[in-house]
Amino acid sequence: MSAVLRSPCWAKRGYTVEASTGRAENKEYLKDLGASHILSRDDVYDGRLRPLASGRWAGVVDPVGGEQLASILGQLHYEGAVAVSGLTGGAKVPTQVYPFILRGNSLIGIDSVNCPMEKRKKVWHRMANDLKIKEVFNLIKVVHTLEEVPETLETILQGKTRGRSIVKLRE
Ligand SMILES: NC(=O)c1ccc[n+]([C@@H]2O[C@H](COP(=O)([O-])OP(=O)(O)OC[C@H]3O[C@@H](n4cnc5c(N)ncnc54)[C@H](OP(=O)(O)O)[C@@H]3O)[C@@H](O)[C@H]2O)c1
Numbered sequence: 099m100s101a102v103l104r105s106p107c108w109a110k111r112g113y114t115v116e117a118s119t120g121r122a123e124n125k126e127y128l129k130d131l132g133a134s135h136i137l138s139r140d141d142v143y144d145g146r147l148r149p150l151a152s153g154r155w156a157g158v159v160d161p162v163g164g165e166q167l168a169s170i171l172g173q174l175h176y177e178g179a180v181a182v183s184g185l186t187g188g189a190k191v192p193t194q195v196y197p198f199i200l201r202g203n204s205l206i207g208i209d210s211v212n213c214p215m216e217k218r219k220k221v222w223h224r225m226a227n228d229l230k231i232k233e234v235f236n237l238i239k240v241v242h243t244l245e246e247v248p249e250t251l252e253t254i255l256q257g258k259t260r261g262r263s264i265v266k267l268r269e
Pocket residue numbers: 099100101118119120121124139161162166182183184185186187208209210211257
């Protein structure tokens with residue numbers, strides 16, 4: 099699953115959520131997760147980079163990086179923020195300083211590998227209690243057996259999966 103404002107939790111906090119995907123078949127699924135509007139990848143980045151385009155979003159969660167992230171940075175409202183978690187679209191982000199110095203925007207890194215346990219617990223607590231994330235998690239999780247792992251990995255590599263795959267090791 100992809101890019102912009104892909105945060106169902108935000109809908110619960112009163113924001114209007116837009117989600118982007120390159121796969122039309124995921125539109126209804128994203129609406130079920132809390133998105134009001136579904137954007138195509140081209141809606142987010144049409145191939146032309148503008149360091150300061152019209153402001154569209156207060157906050158963005160972006161797993162794509164690359165040129166898409168640079169495009170998003172140019173489309174944040176004043177004092178907007180983008181949290182980046184991945185580099186599916188590339189590690190190089192061809193941005194400029196303007197979104198930061200003229201709009202006070204922020205680029206925030208998400209690290210799930212070295213994140214300390216104390217911080218994880220705080221985040222999990224907020225997800226469980228403030229945002230009541232359980233119903234969303236039930237929608238995104240797909241449980242596999244250990245035997246299904248090779249086939250599942252193949253599907254992931256082909257970009258055909260969605261949500262989070264969980265491997266159940268025992269009954
Ligand atoms: N921050 C961390 O601690 C951490 C930890 C592990 C992994 N990662 C990184 O996170 C990234 C993937 O993580 P994930 O599984 O969470 O992401 P994900 O939800 O699978 O996001 C990847 C999605 O981006 C979209 N996409 C793929 N290529 C694109 C392109 N060229 N332009 C625009 N959108 C594109 C696809 O969505 P649609 O098909 O719906 O468009 C794809 O499903 C990897 O780069 C990985 O290295 C980060």
